[in-house]
Amino acid sequence: MSKIHNTRIVGKVLLEFDHLESTNAYARALLQQSPLEEGTVVLARDQSKGRGQLGTTWESEPGKNLTLSIVLNPHFLAISDQFRLNKIVALSVREAIMEYIPDEVKIKWPNDILINEKKVAGILIQNILKGSTVHTVIAGIGLNVNQQDFGPSLLTATSLSQLLGNTLDLDEVLQTLLERLDRYYELLELYPTRIDDVYHEHLYLRGIESMFFTPDSSRFIGTIRTVDAQGRLEVIVKNELKYFTLKEIKFA
Numbered sequence: 001m002s003k004i005h006n007t008r009i010v011g012k013v014l015l016e017f018d019h020l021e022s023t024n025a026y027a028r029a030l031l032q033q034s035p036l037e038e039g040t041v042v043l044a045r046d047q048s049k050g051r052g053q054l055g056t057t058w059e060s061e062p063g064k065n066l067t068l069s070i071v072l073n074p075h076f077l078a079i080s081d082q083f084r085l086n087k088i089v090a091l092s093v094r095e096a097i098m099e100y101i102p103d104e105v106k107i108k109w110p111n112d113i114l115i116n117e118k119k120v121a122g123i124l125i126q127n128i129l130k131g132s133t134v135h136t137v138i139a140g141i142g143l144n145v146n147q148q149d150f151g152p153s154l155l156t157a158t159s160l161s162q163l164l165g166n167t168l169d170l171d172e173v174l175q176t177l178l179e180r181l182d183r184y185y186e187l188l189e190l191y192p193t194r195i196d197d198v199y200h201e202h203l204y205l206r207g208i209e210s211m212f213f214t215p216d217s218s219r220f221i222g223t224i225r226t227v228d229a230q231g232r233l234e235v236i237v238k239n240e241l242k243y244f245t246l247k248e249i250k251f252a
């Protein structure tokens with residue numbers, strides 16, 4: 001892929017590699033040397049050390065899927081609202097998938113994209129903060145496009161081609177994804193609260209009584225209400241509203 005079309009910012013610079021350890025780590029290393037043009041995309045056809053959240057790994061068969069990171073400078077975004085950036089990335093991935101798949105696509109807090117309870121994409125956002133605003137964001141996306149087999153350790157993974165029964169053009173999916181993100185990024189600056197409403201609508205298990213775990217493995221029943229701009233999951237537990245960060249709650 002040589003060029004991304006129809007975007008203002010996202011993908012104006014596209015750095016493609018056959019092999020990297022991690023696109024997020026590579027983008028961060030580049031940023032330590034010199035600033036990057038906003039919207040720069042780092043894409044690898046193969047990642048040997050793809051990262052997830054809290055030290056997990058992202059496994060992706062070489063050449064089959066999209067693994068990329070986008071560098072953004074949302075200086076307009078207050079630190080207290082920083083999770084809205086996660087929200088727009090999840091919504092962009094969701095809408096890009098919907099171009100190809102008729103099934104319902106849900107966003108599982110904080111950053112998983114699910115179709116029929118299976119994970120089709122994961123997102124890893126790393127923020128660099130300065131003063132009271134977000135200085136730079138490295139938004140990493142792993143989207144399973146053409147991988148057919150995920151092996152026994154990833155039974156809950158799926159891909160677009162598994163669901164569709166045919167393979168897709170990776171460049172075309174990339175173009176679609178970056179166009180969506182470009183549009184949502186504009187929305188984030190102009191109408192930030194609208195983002196909350198759309199994210200809320202597509203949130204997995206929202207309004208459904210469900211079982212959760214605390215880190216010490218005790219169980220409780222609660223109902224997800226929404227996710228606030230800081231990224232805390234709001235859950236109604238025994239008629240009381242509680243706020244959870246990523247380390248404080250697990251889905252059953």
Ligand code: BT5
Binds near residue numbers: 021024049050122157
């Ligand atoms: C994520 O973390 O889902 C974030 C994944 C972000 C990957 C992208 S790829 C480009 C960029 N560069 C990077 O180095 N990373 C980003 P988390 O919610 O912690 O989920 C990780 C878990 O998802 C793993 O522990 C596995 O259980 C599962 N997993 C790993 N690979 C998967 C895949 N291809 N499809 C579905 N699930 C997967």
